[in-house]
Amino acid sequence: MAKDKQSNDELGIQDLHREKTQQIITKPDLDYLEEGFIICSNCGCRIFLEDNPPLSISKCRECSNSNFIPLLIKDFWLYEPLGGGGMGSVYHSFFRQNSNVEAALKVLPRKMKNDNFLIESLIGEARSGSKFSNHPHLTKVYEYGLWEDEYYAAYEFIDGIRLDQIIESPVKRPDKQILLWALQILSAEQHIYDSGFLFRDLKPQNVMIDKNGNVKMIDYGLAITVQDALSGSNAENILGSPHYMPPERIVGAPESQYSEIYSLGMLLFHMISRQTFYSSEDIKHLVEKHVVSLRMNNPMMKLPANTNPELVRIVCKMINRNPSARYQTYKELGAELFREFKKTA
DSSP states (O other), X not given: OHHHHHHHHXXXXXXXXXXXXXXXXXXXXXXXXXXXXXXXXXXXXXXXXXXXXXXXXXXXXXXXXXXXXXXXXXXXXXXXXXXXXXXXXXXXXXXXXXXXXXXXXXXXXXXXXXXXXXXXXXXXXXXXXTTTOXXXXXXXXXXXXXXXXXXXXXXXXXXXXXXXXXXXXXXXXXXXXXHHHHHHHHHHHHHHHHTTEEOOOOSGGGEEEETTSOEEEOOOTTOEEXXXXXHTTTTTOOOSXXXXXXXXXXXXXOOOHHHHHHHHHHHHHHHHHSSOSSOHHHHHHHHXXXXXXXXXXXXXXXXXXXXXXXXXXXXXXXXXXXGGGSOOSHHHHHHHHHHHHHHHO
């Protein structure tokens, strides 16, 4: 038992990456696709694309095995579902001339692909992201637009796992790793801000950790300009994850760097303690009261007793309910986090 525990404690990011990506991704046979069929993954029978709706699951007529039906959009074969929701679905895709060139293509749900609101959301997200995504810790926007009758957005494919999966794993991450990820997120946030935007949707599900252990932020759907954030022009739409959403958004107050710092503080708290600061019931109460009457519990009492006191102090300042009491800039916070990071080296 002791030996098993030791090996588990030494589990690294690359090992966890292998654990969470057990499904073997088979590169498509482009010749078959160009000829209009795929091969059943179970029995090898041909399944013709024209006989099945694209982006659907089809049962093989010979063995009843379920097979995904690809779709060609411009130069990309959408070959494997990656995830998505009501606003769009994301597919692992390959360049039709070279299956070694990968992308993540986002398209609209089949029954709502002509919905004007969803079209504007899909294209608007990619349009905004294209203005700031050229950064090592941001997912690049390759292209977006309309191809035949399909609106699409092509993003960089990230070979990695989401931060929430890492937090939920049985291994607690060391301070050095947590601080490195926080600094990488801050670097990306600074670049977004310098490009005239706020990210506004920082949560574990929107942070990928690639196979080299580095941050890649995804999903630009809530990004707005710095000017709009300061003016509170989005006050009528309270969007975001309540566990990480800054209080000022709930009450319709201006947002700036200090708001993103609050969200990062809540994310840091989650990484350190491996639980969110508020429970689901607390969040409901928080939204209902619009944080006017709420007095935040002392974060020091919720973090593990062996947490670095300086890191506790930093997190407490980051998640102060009063925006003016937080760090005001990414650079100010970054200097303190980097000082603690150097101590762990």
